[in-house]
Every structure is written in C-alpha cells, then in structure tokens.
Amino acid sequence: MNELLALFIKYALVNNFILTMFLGLCPFFGVSKRLGDALSMGIAVTFVMLSASVITWLIAHFLLIPFNIQYMEIVVFILVIASFVQLIEMFIRKTSVSLYRALGIYLPLITTNCAILGIAEINFREGFSLLGSVASSLGAGVGFILALAIMSGMRERLEISAVPESFEGLPIAFITASLLSLSFIVFRGIGL
Amino acid sequence: MKESWKRVIVLTSIVAISVVVLSSIYNITEPEIAKQKEIKFEEMLQSIFPLATDYSGKEGIYEIYSDNKRVGYALMANGKGYGGDIEILVGVNEDKTIKGIKILKQTETPGLGAKITERWFTDQFSGKPIGDIRLKKDDGKIDAITGATISSSAAVDTVYEGYMEKIKMMEEK
Amino acid sequence: MIKDFTNGIVKVNPIFVLALGLCPALAISTSIDNAIGMGASVIFVLLFSNLMISLLRNVIPKEVRIPCFIVIIATFVTIVSLALQAYLPALNESLGIYVPLIVVNCIILGRAEAFASKNPVSRSVLDALGIGLGFTLSLIIISIIRELLGTGGISVFGYGVTLPFSPATFFIMPAGAFLVIGLLLGLFKRVGVIR
Numbered sequence: 392m393n394e395l396l397a398l399f400i401k402y403a404l405v406n407n408f409i410l411t412m413f414l415g416l417c418p419f420f421g422v423s424k425r426l427g428d429a430l431s432m433g434i435a436v437t438f439v440m441l442s443a444s445v446i447t448w449l450i451a452h453f454l455l456i457p458f459n460i461q462y463m464e465i466v467v468f469i470l471v472i473a474s475f476v477q478l479i480e481m482f483i484r485k486t487s488v489s490l491y492r493a494l495g496i497y498l499p500l501i502t503t504n505c506a507i508l509g510i511a512e513i514n515f516r517e518g519f520s521l522l523g524s525v526a527s528s529l530g531a532g533v534g535f536i537l538a539l540a541i542m543s544g545m546r547e548r549l550e551i552s553a554v555p556e557s558f559e560g561l562p563i564a565f566i567t568a569s570l571l572s573l574s575f576i577v578f579r580g581i582g583l
Numbered sequence: 584m585k586e587s588w589k590r591v592i593v594l595t596s597i598v599a600i601s602v603v604v605l606s607s608i609y610n611i612t613e614p615e616i617a618k619q620k621e622i623k624f625e626e627m628l629q630s631i632f633p634l635a636t637d638y639s640g641k642e643g644i645y646e647i648y649s650d651n652k653r654v655g656y657a658l659m660a661n662g663k664g665y666g667g668d669i670e671i672l673v674g675v676n677e678d679k680t681i682k683g684i685k686i687l688k689q690t691e692t693p694g695l696g697a698k699i700t701e702r703w704f705t706d707q708f709s710g711k712p713i714g715d716i717r718l719k720k721d722d723g724k725i726d727a728i729t730g731a732t733i734s735s736s737a738a739v740d741t742v743y744e745g746y747m748e749k750i751k752m753m754e755e756k
Numbered sequence: 757m758i759k760d761f762t763n764g765i766v767k768v769n770p771i772f773v774l775a776l777g778l779c780p781a782l783a784i785s786t787s788i789d790n791a792i793g794m795g796a797s798v799i800f801v802l803l804f805s806n807l808m809i810s811l812l813r814n815v816i817p818k819e820v821r822i823p824c825f826i827v828i829i830a831t832f833v834t835i836v837s838l839a840l841q842a843y844l845p846a847l848n849e850s851l852g853i854y855v856p857l858i859v860v861n862c863i864i865l866g867r868a869e870a871f872a873s874k875n876p877v878s879r880s881v882l883d884a885l886g887i888g889l890g891f892t893l894s895l896i897i898i899s900i901i902r903e904l905l906g907t908g909g910i911s912v913f914g915y916g917v918t919l920p921f922s923p924a925t926f927f928i929m930p931a932g933a934f935l936v937i938g939l940l941l942g943l944f945k946r947v948g949v950i951r
Contacts, residue, residue, distance in 0.1 A: 413778070417862060505857050508857060558938075562939070562941040566938035593820065612839060619845045623845070
C-alpha cells in the first residue's frame with residue numbers, strides 16, 4: 392500500500408508531468424486560459440491516462456513479453472492509444488451529448504499528447520505492476536490537473552495585466568510556468 | 584463495401600510491413616544491444632573490483648578473477664524499495680566480508696531516498712562482515728539517510744538478504 | 757522548391773513559430789550533445805516518414821490515414837530507438853523516454869498531415885529536411901544557453917570550454933527551461949523574427 396501511495400505522489404508532485412517532465416505541454420498552453428476548460432481537459436486526460444495504462448500493461452504482459460516482440464512496443468502502444476481514444480469519443484458522442492460537449496472535443500487532441508504515451512512508456516520501462524501502473528497514472532493525471540488548474544488561474548489574471556507587447560500570450564505563459572515549476576521543486580523534500 | 588475493405592487491407596498491410604521491417608532491424612541490432620548490456624555490467628563489476636581482469640558465472644553469482652587468481656565474488660541482490668524494485672550488485676571478498684556495493688536499479692524519491700546511490704552511503708558497506716550490515720538503529724553499523732529511513736532499510740535488507748540467499752546457493756553447489 | 761527547405765528554418769520554425777514539439781525541446785535541452793542527438797533522430801524520422809507518406813499518398817484511404825501515418829512514423833521511431841540502444845547507448849540513456857516520445861511529437865504527424873500527404877516526394881523531402889533543421893537549430897540554441905549558464909561551460913562531443921564564472925544550476929532545471937524559452941519567444945517576437 393505504501394509503495395502505491397509513493398508512486399502516486401511521485402508522479403503527481405515530485406515528477407509532475409507538466410512542470411518537471413514537460414509531458415502534455417500542448418494542451419497546457421492551449422487550453423489553460425479558463426479554469427472550467429482546464430478542469431475538463433484535465434479530467435479527460437486523467438481518464439485516458441488511466442485506461443491507456445491498464446490496456447498497455449495488459450498488452451505488454453500478455454502479448455509483447457510472452458512472444459518476445461518487445462521491439463514492437465512503440466507501434467503497438469500508440470496504435471492502441473489512438474484507437475482507444477477514437478472509441479471513447481464515439482461512445483461519448485452517442486451516449487451523452489452534454490458529456491461530449493464538456494469533454495469530447497478535447498479527446499482528439501489527447502491522442503498525440505506526450506502525457507498518454509509518456510505514462511505508458513514509464514510503466515513499461517520501470518516495470519511497474521498493474522496496480523503500480525494504476526497508481527502512477529492516477530498520480531500523473533492528478534498532477535496534470537493540479538498544474539493546469541493553478542496555471543489557468545494565473546493566466547486569467549495575466550489577461551488583464553499590463554504585459555510588454557512582445558511578451559503577450561505564449562512568452563509570458565512560459566515565464567509563469569517557470570515560476571510554477573520552481574515552486575514544485577519543494578516536493579523533492581518529501582519523506583513519507 | 585469495397586471502400587471498407589480497402590481501408591482494412593491498406594492499414595493491415597502497413598502494420599504487417601512494419602512488423603517485418605522491425606523484426607529484421609531487431610535481429611541486426613540485438614547482438615549489439617546485448618553486448619552493450621554486458622559492457623555496462625563489466626563497468627559495474629570494475630567499479631567494485633578495480634583490479635579485476637575476468638569474471639565467470641551466471642544466475643546472479645559471479646566469480647571475479649584478477650590475473651587468473653580469484654579475488655572475490657559478485658552477487659546480484661534484488662529487493663523492494665519504497666518506490667519500486669531495487670537491484671544491487673554486492674561485491675564479496677574471499678574472506679566473505681563485503682568488498683563494496685553498487686546500486687544498479689532503484690526508483691526511490693529523487694533527492695531523498697535516491698541518495699542511497701551516493702558514495703557516502705554505499706561506501707559504508709565496504710570492509711564489513713555481513714553481520715554488521717544493518718542500520719545503526721537496528722544494532723548494525725550502517726547510517727541511514729536522514730528522512731529516508733525506509734529507502735535506507737530497503738537497501739540494507741536487499742544487500743543482507745541477497746547475500747544470505749546467494750551464499751547459501753554457493754555452499755549448496 | 758528551395759523555399760520548401762528554407763521555410764522550415766525560420767518562417768515555419770516548429771518550436772518558436774508553431775509551438776510544436778515542445779516536450780522534447782524543454783526536456784533534453786540540458787546539453788548540446790543531447791540537442792544534436794535528438795535533432796538528428798527527429799530529422800531521420802521526419803525525413804523517412806515524409807518520404808513514405810508522400811510515396812503512398814494516393815494509396816492510403818483518407819479515412820484511415822491517421823492510423824496509417826502513425827504506424828509508419830512509429831516504425832521509424834522504433835528503428836531510431838533500436839539503433840541508439842545498440843550503437844550510442846550513452847546518448848540513449850540521456851534522451852531516455854523522449855526517444856519513443858518522438859512518435860507523438862506533433863511536428864512529425866503535423867507535417868505528414870499538412871504537407872507530405874498532399875505533395876510530391878521531392879517537395880516533401882525538402883520540407884522534412886527544412887523543418888528538421890529548424891527544429892535542431894532551435895534545440896541547439898536553447899541548449900547552448902542552458903548548458904552555458906547552468907554548468908559554466910559548453911562542450912560538444914567531448915571538446916569543450918569552461919568559462920570562469922559561477923553557473924546557476926537553475927538553468928539545468930525544468931524551471932530554467934521554461935524561462936529560457938519564454939524569454940527567447942518574447943525576444944524573437946520583439947525583434948520581429950516571428951509574430
């Protein structure tokens with residue numbers, strides 16, 4: 392149990408996907424202007440990360456390793472992730488229009504998001520167990536939401552502040568992210 | 584109907600070609616990759632036994648030679664740390680004391696538990712008999728890392744249990 | 757035609773103009789060697805993916821084009837990964853998980869979709885080289901700054917200089933990466949190189 396908690400916290404805070412590992416940046420800078428959007432995106436990403444982690448773990452342990460075709464890992468993982476996201480999108484669109492409007496539109500963006508393949512790769516390379524993969528992906532997702540939420544709050548403020556013209560938009564967002572990333576260093580001192 | 588078939592055939596063909604290409608590339612590169620792993624392992628052994636010139640063995644128990652004379656053993660120890668598996672290479676002198684250890688794999692907290700890889704921690708194991716390999720708080724001679732007792736214990740336990748297990752295997756041979 | 761090549765370096769510079777492919781840029785730009793290694797890998801994948809996809813552009817049905825592109829790109833990324841593991845293990849360790857992540861680098865899929873799938877092979881190849889070079893140059897610029905300020909010296913393939921000032925480790929850290937890119941983006945905008 393302690394190990395799982397450690398994994399969760401490791402990927403939520405110590406190795407925060409956005410602020411420390413730079414995974415999932417595109418949605419981070421594109422979507423993070425409003426808190427509502429940010430949270431929807433975050434939840435969608437977390438859900439996909441979790442499912443992708445489980446599915447890729449199963450494939451890795453029941454297909455790749457037994458048949459000794461680990462080198463097909465990249466091709467198989469990304470195909471699986473892309474297909475899965477496609478299926479989810481279709482499913483949501485057919486079953487719940489409101490949910491689709493809230494989350495669905497972010498899904499295509501998520502397919503090529505480094506965060507999803509990133510967590511699948513981490514699980515595979517570090518050799519986590521199935522439960523370990525669940526813990527790490529949940530942690531990564533929560534960390535993602537956290538960074539996104541804080542960032543959107545800051546950007547809402549930035550929109551109405553006086554920023555030098557050439558720094559408006561992306562540049563100042565990066566500088567803000569820099570400060571945020573700096574503050575997360577504090578988590579390196581966690582001793583559970 | 585024809586349209587759907589075309590899509591399936593094209594996609595499947597591309598995947599099939601991919602498999603063929605990659606398995607060929609894999610066959611070409613695999614021996615080289617294995618060699619790299621061996622080189623890395625030898626570097627690890629060398630860091631514990633600087634004067635070693637050769638080694639033999641398998642399944643986690645290796646005999647280390649220096650100019651055809653055996654100078655000690657290297658044992659693979661596996662254990663569970665705070666963040667995941669820990670793998671430690673334990674060098675053992677002829678007199679069964681520890682020559683040194685090298686942490687091969689760990690996923691402890693960076694900046695804290697991960698400090699078990701630092702020299703001041705691993706150097707503590709050198710020259711001690713296995714009986715001393717315990718944390719000071721458990722009547723041993725190893726100082727734990729402040730604030731990372733679990734990782735420190737995990738490292739110590741891994742070394743201790745790995746040693747015991749492999750020495751027993753050696754004696755049974 | 758030459759424009760297809762030069763566009764990629766400044767006008768459509770992937771990192772500073774399109775803001776694509778950021779993940780690896782920030783992560784590995786801690787040393788110039790890494791930048792060159794990652795740049796070369798991306799150029800390889802871009803080149804051959806664009807080539808293949810352009811060759812097959814009339815064969816691949818529109819509806820399944822994205823999965824097909826992805827498999828083709830993933831195949832070349834795997835080739836790079838295996839080659840690195842076998843012949844350049846040190847670089848492979850430095851680049852880490854960012855090697856397989858090349859497959860989701862928006863630059864590659866983006867170019868495949870926007871250019872290679874609609875243009876003849878010669879133009880697609882030039883586009884790939886241009887964009888790849890633009891990417892690599894941007895990575896190198898960022899790395900020079902981070903390595904210089906963060907470690908007090910710069911080195912390429914083992915030859916280096918150490919400068920006599922106290923480095924600020926900050927620049928090697930993730931926060932430093934964000935700052936350098938933010939400042940560069942602002943600078944380039946100010947100077948009018950990008951909009």
